[in-house]
Amino acid sequence: MSTTAQALSDGWVVAQRNLIKIKRVPEVLVFVLISPIMFVLLFAFVFGGAIEPPGAVGYREFLIAGIFAQTVVFGATFTGAGLAEDMQKGIIDRFRSLPMSRSAVLVGRTTSDVVYNVLSLIIMALTGLLVGWRIREGFLDAILGFALLLLFAYAISWVMAWVGLLVPSVEVINNASFIVIMPLTFVSNAFVPTERFDGVLRTFVEWNPVSTLTQSCRERFGNTGGQPAPDAWPMQNAELYTLGWVVLILLVFVPLAVRQYRLSTSK
């Protein structure tokens, strides 16, 4: 078997091990399934009346793509925390004493988080449909929208994998990611339309990949209400720009994370 095929097959075994936890660890279940429902309901009902998006679309419909983006980006914290936890336990020595692929632990963790994200997205989509979200473009467009969400989340997972190996403490990961991810998702068009921001903030929002991810999804789901994308180049080419970030992040952070894994396990 080639090294890549080996890494994928070993990675899948590790991923299955991670997935079993949804049945055994209540926090995982809450994180993956319950908190997304809560997010949709909270934002839909709390901000629902306060913000009026431009174009012929209600806030709840406008909102859902933003919540999708925020939830999958936050989900990456899970990758970091999970790895940090593994590194503190004896299980990592077991893995390292087996003739398995070196990157399998990382491949497995990021893969199981894709599966968790799929579950979260299904739950959120169903909750969204209940509170008034609609898919107004074709089925294929919607699938592509979800695919972009998963792809972007996968890339962010590798960032958090690197952080999780660098700072192997679950508490630190949770706090650190909160400090980075909160601004990234809130200073974006996820909850507040781009038009409401001014000056530097506006520029940040327009170049923030979370915004372009959200914009791409709104377009694919048909939730823009006919409102054209803002003039900035990233917003005009939202999918291309988002994919560019995905490629860039993977190119930088996959090697970084693999290197860090080797370093932190050969002490």
Added chain:
Amino acid sequence: MSGTPLMIRASGLTKRYKTVEALRGLDLEVPEGKVLALLGPNGAGKTTAVRCLTTLLQPDEGSAEVAGVDVLADPVGVRAKIGLSGQYAAVDEHLTAYENLVMIGRLYHLGKPAAQQRARDLLDRFDLTEFADRPAKTYSGGQRRRLDLAGALVAQPPVIVLDEPTTGLDVRSRQQMWEVIRDLVSGGTTLLLTTQYLEEADRLADDIVVIDHGLAIARGTADELKARTGGERIEVVIADAEDRDAAIRVLSEVTLSDVRVGDNGRELTAAAGGSGASDLLRVLQGFERETVTVLDVGLRRPTLDDVFLALTGHAAEDADSDAADAAGDETEKELAR
């Protein structure tokens, strides 16, 4: 060496951490089908040696081969030949015993059906079938260790490495573990085990290497080691410290080693010669003759402390805690019985 090939060979293993030299040129040889015990106190370098031999750690200097495969040149090749069971049971606590073993089997690339069959066999052999479908976090310490050991055997590797397999276990679990290990080596597996218990090394190992501060300070069979360090210990507690000199005189006449005097001046220990029981009798007769009043008297097996005292003239001491930490080394404290 004679006809038997060496399954583990290490020479001049050296490993330095910031301030500590965990290994200072350790040599080890284990012939095929034999059991070698690496005996030493906390921080002696046992775990570091094991980690170097199992590719978890790169030695700074020296070389090692396991089952003919070079540890530095082909670590993955070595991993296919060894089963490691560590001091902290390396099992996933959210997985059941069965799931743990199947996962390990699949990562050894046995294929799913073979991994499942192997898992069932091992659960049966290690008396874990009853708990096989409960998450490992509900297991007792002894059950976890057995599961961990089963994990090391999944791929039926020719070499097994056990790092302090019974540290922290209660007496019953320890004896169960010994039985399991004896069973294992009767099948011809080569075994390297580290321990702080002389009794454990005595029961399980063909050869013992005593290690202190990263160096082998003695090696030989359990009997050879005992001949050098004396057999059972006679311990007496005398009623009156003033009788001490008389008591020491009696003990010295009968026993082999120097008499150790406890802190309060009334506890005396010495190594018995050939037969502990008859020596003890002679000691008691001597005390009667000298009218030494005895509060308590007994025979006990020698401990690691006794071995160290005999070999180095000082008691086994734990390396300072920083060093032990840096070495990712043994942290559990063990009081010699």
